[in-house]
Amino acid sequence: MARAPGGVRRRSARRDAAGGEVVRKGPWTAEEDEVLLQHVRTHGPKDWSSIRSKGLLPRTGKSCRLRWVNKLRPNLKSGCKFSAEEERVVIELQAQFGNKWARIATYLQGRTDNDVKNFWSTRQKRLARLLRAPLPARSNKQSSSKGKAPSSSLESETATFHQGSACLDQASFEGNSFGCQYCEAAPFMEYQNVARAPYDQAFSGFFAFEGALPLQLLPAADGEASSSNAAQMAPTLPFDQPPYPLIDFPCWPERYVDAGAINGLAYSQELLPMVQSPPMMMPFFGMECAHGAVKDEPRNAFDDLPPNMFDDALDQLPPPPPPPPSPSNGDEF
DNA sequence: AAAGTACTCAACCGCTCTGAA
DNA sequence: CTTCAGAGCGGTTGAGTACTT
Known part of the structure; x- marks a missing residue:
């Protein structure tokens, strides 16, 4: 399905446990993705926590890793249903x-x-x-979806x-x-x-x-x-x-x-x-x-x-x- | 056409594991 | 051996969209 990019998310930011810094949450922006990709290009897919500690992104290491693994990694079949x-x-x-x-x-x-x-x-x-x-009634009735095969x-x-x-x-x-x-x-x-x-x-x-x-x-x-x-x-x-x-x-x-x-x-x-x-x-x-x-x-x-x-x-x-x-x-x- | 329901997906949370100090 | 921090994983949530009635 086509999701609105950057759709509204339920969280945006919060203070981290240590107190001071704002930790950004919610949907990733293209700019953030680019920063993350740049980090991976130079350091490889590791040192996630350093992304925040260096001030590159106000995201936790966990969040960065997840973003990379789930969306930015090469060769992902994004938006493609399971065969x-x-x-x-x-x-x-x-x-x-x-x-x-x-x-x-x-x-x-x-x-x-x-x-x-x-x-x-x-x-x-x-x-x-x-x-x-x-149980749905067994009948020869066609699917109600106007001839379209149900999912x-x-x-x-x-x-x-x-x-x-x-x-x-x-x-x-x-x-x-x-x-x-x-x-x-x-x-x-x-x-x-x-x-x-x-x-x-x-x-x-x-x-x-x-x-x-x-x-x-x-x-x-x-x-x-x-x-x-x-x-x-x-x-x-x-x-x-x-x-x-x-x-x-x-x-x-x-x-x-x-x-x-x-x-x-x-x-x-x-x-x-x-x-x-x-x-x-x-x-x-x-x-x-x-x-x-x-x-x-x-x-x-x-x-x-x-x-x-x-x-x-x-x-x-x-x-x-x-x-x-x-x-x-x-x-x- | 509108409302309700089901589905998809991104992203967070909490826990566990692992390795270094 | 213990502690701690980072990484990884599974569970869960909730917004947006698709589908059905």
């Missing part, structure tokens, strides 16, 4: 690393941790809203969510991670540790079903990754991928999903046959893009369930276990 491939990478890496945005960002050329974080946050909000909202397919997302929720729900009863076949069948995602963040992980495990397709991971983009450690650890090769197909079928609890319902999903009849095929761009949630039939899918088992039936399951999730021991060599791959 389907990027979305898929984020989803899969989030499932594996958790909310390690800086680390995840090292796999995405031109993306910052803030970008990834915002992307994920937006996605989570949407998830939460969908989970709480009543995401509500119907597909909803179906996806309830599928994921079913997995979650079963897990809450069985107390066995998530009782999720797929989780156990995805070694490269280490889903055995899926309970680390139950809510996210359950869904991520589901979404990573798409991730059975090969990832083309990028090495740290430009050496200016926001986390130098992460940059060093960024692999130059994809995950150690098992041969396809990975799974028998993802975590559909039979209690909730009968074969007919499964067959009604885009996955079962359209995705499975292509597991041996070359990588395919599949936007997250967006099976409708790759599989048009999904919009016309028949009602599945979840459509007949009360929309809030999974809320309790979410509330009953066990606390996350302690994080798995980190590898001694710092290389998860």
